[in-house]
Amino acid sequence: MKKKMKVVLTALNSKFIHSNLAIRYLKAYTKDLNYECIIREFTINDRREKVLEQLIKEEPDVIAFSCYIWNIEFIQGLAKLINLVNPNIKILYGGPEVSYDSLSFLKESVGEYVIVGEGEETYREFINWQLEEETLEKLKSIKGLSFKIGEEVYFNGDRELMDLNKVIFPYNEQDNLQNKIVYYEASRGCPFNCKYCLSSTTHGVRFFDINRVKKELRFLVDKGAKLVKFVDRTFNCNVEFAMDVWKFLTELDTEATFHFEISADILTEEEIKLLSNAPKGRIQFEVGVQTTNNEILKNINRNVNFEDIREKVEELESIKNIKQHLDLIAGLPGENIKSFKKSFNDVYSIRPEEIQLGFLKLLKGSPMREEALKWGMVYSPYTPYEILKTKDISYNEIIILKRIEEVLDKYYNSRKFDNVLNYFLPKFKTPFDFYRSLGEFFYDKGYLNRNISSAEYYRAFIEFNEESLKENSNKLKEIIKYDYLKFNKKKWIPEFLVRERNKEEERKIKEKIMDEGIKLSKNYHMEKFFVDINKYVNENLLEEKQCYILFDESDENEIQIDM
Structure with a gap:
């Protein structure tokens, strides 16, 4: 009896809590075909040899990889090992x-x-094609496929975008979605044509019913999903x-x-009014600001x-129930x-919940890569193809921004040091400074090159x-103590x-708690301070x-009780 094709x-996800939507779509779309299809997810932090062992153990006929800039080098190395073993x-x-440029990729x-x-x-x-006759003629008829025979590579031409009504929901009752970021899409495509983005190569937006x-979405909620992106x-x-x-x-x-992910500038007042009714924490937005220089925005x-x-971002901040993540x-x-x-100071002045300082990546196939020479762009030939310098910003300046990105992410985005940060910000001309x-201090102390403890x-x-x-x-130590204990x-x-x-x-504080009818759980802690914490937190006055x-x-x- 012939073995069923497997x-x-x-x-290869970037973190354990991530999951891959693409491979789930593929499995769901072929669930009626007579073959065995299984999903295996790992992370780029796993040892390549361990991933190899688990894949070989499955004894598959085909191994399919979902490839992104963060995992392609891992995958190429893994593919070599698979080929050596079997x-x-x-x-x-x-x-x-x-x-993009699939023929060159296959050659290499x-x-x-x-x-x-x-x-x-x-x-x-x-x-x-695998299940049937496997004729070369049939293989050449599959649009959207590149293939290699010997040393020769072929591309069968682009496939038209599919009817989204035919797409099959990629999750099922057997999926364990708890403690995972669940990825979901309600549309494909983008109406904008930003030069650094691959979405600019596909025009138009299609929406699911x-x-x-x-x-x-109700299914995902019923399955216990906690974060749906x-x-x-x-x-x-x-x-x-x-x-x-x-x-809904x-x-x-x-x-x-x-x-x-939204474009904040096109939010309507009607949408903001609707969002103001959302329970706190129900909805969060990622807003791509990129730069506040309107001339640079035109360049991209x-x-x-x-x-x-x-x-619009400040209007959303004022309703205090939508968490916002702004990108630069x-x-x-x-x-x-x-x-x-x-740009940094402009965005910081809004005080969103998170600020992400990213670095331009010149992706394969993006219009931005085609203009690299025009702007004097030098970028890494290795993934993720990140910018090294341009005619307007030097490598050393990029390095300065890298250090800012690290301390910003740790201190600002964690929201565990807000009061300490507020102590220092007035001592500098701008937040950027x-x-x-x-x-620079962290770099000089070596803290950026090693793990340090939470207390450090x-x-x-x-x-x-x-x-x-x-x-x-x-x-300052009192403020640090407050943020630490919080x-x-x-x-x-x-x-x-x-x-x-x-x-x-x-003992007197406990008596005061009882006399004033202050309700506390059994798990409360009292700590003595030597500055007026309430006045500092609410008015930024340090007394x-x-x-x-x-x-x-x-x-x-927290509750403050004065002596």
Whole structure:
């Protein structure tokens, strides 16, 4: 009896909590075909030899890889090992990193096949070809497929974009979605043509049926998904569609969070009014600002104005229930360090929940790569093809921004050091100047080249204050102690912070709690401070005062009781 053909759809994710949507689509779209198809997901942090062992153990006929800039080098090395162990296993590649110039990729890599572009129908025809006669004529008829025979490579031509009504929902009852980021899409394509983005090579946007979207989202919620990330490039490009989805999510009975990439400048007042009714934490937005220099925006084909973005982002911030993540990109064509500094300070002044400082990547097939010479762009030939310098920004300036990115992500985006940061920011001309100084300090101390403990991240501020600013402040230590206790275990504090215990005072505080009817859980902690914490947190005024702060694990708001 002939063995049933077996395919292993393989993903190398960047983190364990991530999952791969593409390979799930392929499996779902061919579930009626007579072959065995399994999904295996790993991370790029796994040992290549261990991944090899598990893939070979499956004894597949075909191993298919989902390829992106962050995993392609791992995959190419893994494919070589697979070929050495069992040359009878066929290798199929797909994904954005191999879709452009697939013939060159096949020439340089171990493997026989590449799916170019949207994959479902091409993959289905490929599997049918494997199951049937495997004639060369039939192989050459599969649109969207490149293949290799001996040393010769062939491309069968682009495939037309598919009807989204034919796409099959990629999740099922057997999927364990808990503790994972669940990826979902309600549309494909993007209405914009930003030169650094591969979406600019595909024109038009297609939407899934809205009733289908609602049904599928309810399924994900019922399965226990906690974070659903929409992969739609610009979710709100269709106002009616976006509002319908947001209204549905706002009314759902769930603790799940839904993440969207949006273009803030095109948000309508009607949409913002609707979003103001969403439960806190239900919806979060990623907004691609990239730069606040309108001339630079034109250079990358983004026809927006930063003031329009600012207006809508600040309006969303004012309703206080939508978490916002704002992106900046360093190394854009025509932007120098002075312009980027202004962009950084502009975005920082909004004080969104997160700021991501990214670096331009010149992706294969993107219009930006074609203009590299025009802008004097020098970029790494290795993935992720990141910018090294341009005619407007030097390599050394890029390195400065790299250091800023590291301390910004650790200190600002974690939201565990907000009060400490507020202590330092007024001491510098601009937020950029502060983070630059902090980044240089971290580099000089060697903290960027090794792992340091959670406590050391707090102590670094004391060192920074004493060594860079030549100041010694007990008040700063009180602020550090407050931020530390707010987010860490209360029974122990680092030796560089002062803890004073006075049993008589603590007894009086407990009596005051009872007299005033203050409700606390059993898991509360009291700590003595020597500055007026409330006044500092709420008014940014730093005054000496003895008080106690009550930290309650069941309540994010602390209570101050004055002495």
